[in-house]
Structures are given as C-alpha cells and as structure tokens.
Amino acid sequence: MTDAPIPYLQRIRDYYSGLGYGAPYEFAHYADVPFYRLAKPLAQSRVALITTAAPYQPDKGEQGPGAPYNSAAKFYTVYSGDSAKDHDLRISHIAIDRKHTTAEDPGTYFPLPALREAAAHGLIGSLAPRFHGLPTNRSHRVTLEVDCKEIVARCQEDGVDAAILVPNCPVCHQSVSLAARELEKSSIATVVMGCAKDIVEYVGVPRLFFSDFPLGNGAGKPNDKASQISTLELALRLLDSAQAARTTVQNPLHWSDDPSWKIDYSNIARLGAEEIRKRREAFDRQKQIARNLRERTADSAKKIVGH
Numbered sequence: 001m002t003d004a005p006i007p008y009l010q011r012i013r014d015y016y017s018g019l020g021y022g023a024p025y026e027f028a029h030y031a032d033v034p035f036y037r038l039a040k041p042l043a044q045s046r047v048a049l050i051t052t053a054a055p056y057q058p059d060k061g062e063q064g065p066g067a068p069y070n071s072a073a074k075f076y077t078v079y080s081g082d083s084a085k086d087h088d089l090r091i092s093h094i095a096i097d098r099k100h101t102t103a104e105d106p107g108t109y110f111p112l113p114a115l116r117e118a119a120a121h122g123l124i125g126s127l128a129p130r131f132h133g134l135p136t137n138r139s140h141r142v143t144l145e146v147d148c149k150e151i152v153a154r155c156q157e158d159g160v161d162a163a164i165l166v167p168n169c170p171v172c173h174q175s176v177s178l179a180a181r182e183l184e185k186s187s188i189a190t191v192v193m194g195c196a197k198d199i200v201e202y203v204g205v206p207r208l209f210f211s212d213f214p215l216g217n218g219a220g221k222p223n224d225k226a227s228q229i230s231t232l233e234l235a236l237r238l239l240d241s242a243q244a245a246r247t248t249v250q251n252p253l254h255w256s257d258d259p260s261w262k263i264d265y266s267n268i269a270r271l272g273a274e275e276i277r278k279r280r281e282a283f284d285r286q287k288q289i290a291r292n293l294r295e296r297t298a299d300s301a302k303k304i305v306g307h
Contacts, residue, residue: 036188046158046162047125048132052167053106083116084129101215107220111164128158136172148178155186160188170215189239191209195215231251231253
C-alpha cells in the first residue's frame with residue numbers, strides 16, 4: 001500500500017453508511033480562508049493553547065489509557081484552566097484510533113508542559129495565563145455561534161497574540177478549524193496541530209502542522225519527548241513563517257516504517273456483519289448517553305440564566 005494520509009472524510013462517510021445511518025454527516029467547508037500574520041516576533045508574542053481533551057471525571061467511568069469510547073466523559077461548554085499548573089485531561093470521550101494508540105501519554109495531545117518550556121527558552125514571548133477546552137460539537141452553528149465566540153472572547157481577555165489548537169477525533173478537527181478561522185478574523189494568528197489532514201484542509205484554515213500519526217497524537221509520539229519537542233517547535237515555526245492562508249507543513253517524523261496501521265480506522269470493508277451489528281448497537285448506546293448529558297447541560301444552563 002502507498003504511504004498516503006488516511007482519507008478520513010471518505011472513510012467516515014462509508015463507515016456510518018455501512019452501519020445503516022443513511023445520509024452522511026456533512027463537514028463544514030469554505031472556499032475563503034482568513035489569514036492574520038503575527039504583529040510581533042513570536043519570541044515576543046503571548047500564545048494560548050486550545051484543546052479538545054476533557055478534564056478527568058472520576059465518577060464518569062473508565063477514562064484511562066486504552067479506555068473504550070466513553071460519552072459520559074464528554075463536555076459541552078468551553079472551559080479554561082490555569083496554564084501554570086498541571087492538569088489531568090483525557091481523550092476517552094472521542095473517536096481516536098484505539099487500535100494503534102492508547103492515549104497513555106498526555107504529551108501527545110495536550111502540550112501544555114512543552115509550551116511552558118518553550119516560553120522558558122524564549123521560543124515564545126509568554127504562555128497565556130489560561131488554556132481553553134473546546135467542545136467536540138457536531139453542530140456547525142453551535143460551534144460557530146457559541147463555542148468559537150467564547151474561545152475568541154477568552155483569548156482576547158488574556159491579550160493573546162497567537163493560539164495553538166490541538167484536536168483529536170475527526171469532529172474535533174472540524175471544531176478547532178472553525179475556531180482557528182474565527183480567531184484569525186479577530187487578529188489572533190493560529191496553527192492547528194492535527195492528524196486528519198483532509199478534514200482540516202476541507203474546512204479551510206490558515207496554518208496546519210500535519211502529523212501523519214493515529215488520531216490522538218497531534219502533538220507528537222507517545223513516550224517520546226524528543227518527538228513532542230520537535231513537533232511543537234516546527235508548529236511554532238509555521239505559526240511565525242507562513243505567508244498565506246492554507247499553508248500546510250507535514251511533520252517529517254513517521255509513526256512506523258509499516259504504513260499498514262492506516263488500513264484499520266473506521267474501515268467498514270474490514271468488518272463482518274456481526275461486528276457491524278455490535279458496533280451499531282454500541283454507537284447507539286453512546287449516542288443516547290451523549291444526548292442525555294447534553295440535555296442535562298442545557299437544562300442547567302437555563303436554570304442559571306433564569307436564576
């Protein structure tokens with residue numbers, strides 16, 4: 001097989017059609033892409049981190065390395081955390097590649113410590129006082145009108161010059177791409193560090209640093225600090241050097257000498273009828289859990305507003 005990136009858009013369409021869900025999900029797509037160049041050198045700029053990882057919730061089931069997809073651990077509103085502290089964030093709530101990676105090393109999906117080191121070594125001027133969590137929302141409208149507006153507002157409050165956005169699942173890649181577009185419109189330069197190249201480029205972003213790794217490893221290889229440092233440094237270089245929108249740079253690192261790992265993700269052609277049935281049932285259960293959680297979150301928000 002050729003060592004080409006996984007065609008996530010087509011793979012996902014075929015997968016959910018094969019599970020019997022009918023019309024495929026429509027990812028966002030734009031012809032025009034906003035672009036904002038840093039107004040000052042990167043070494044003088046304040047940089048924020050935006051993540052789709054979720055805070056660990058001990059009462060919400062298994063969320064450790066290798067945990068199965070867990071809708072109960074999802075979050076539906078933007079959250080923020082202190083960038084000076086360490087945080088326990090997990091990605092068990094999203095559709096990462098669970099066959100070829102385990103999310104055992106947060107450095108592969110939440111590069112906050114690496115950004116602190118980058119600030120200490122003068123690669124960036126400073127790290128924003130807060131990082132921000134962006135929900136994995138399938139609704140384009142809610143993502144743009146609610147989540148992205150909140151992300152922009154919080155970055156503006158923190159006096160941010162630039163933002164690094166690290167997605168994990170396919171829809172995460174869409175969400176951060178939409179956020180990157182809105183940040184650029186607000187004069188905040190961005191770079192997406194992602195693994196689903198076709199999704200990010202389909203949406204249309206200013207800068208993408210693409211790592212051809214299994215989903216969940218946009219910030220480098222697990223248990224390989226050198227790869228995480230080099231991945232971040234190259235992404236920062238792209239943030240500083242891109243001359244126009246839709247600039248994609250590929251990480252020179254390889255996940256494996258054998259590209260066969262790319263065959264498996266959401267590949268309906270490799271599943272038998274019984275496995276398809278089991279996956280449909282499991283997916284329906286997770287959808288119902290997510291629906292209930294989303295409704296409780298919405299009800300809580302209404303009560304707060306009406307208080």
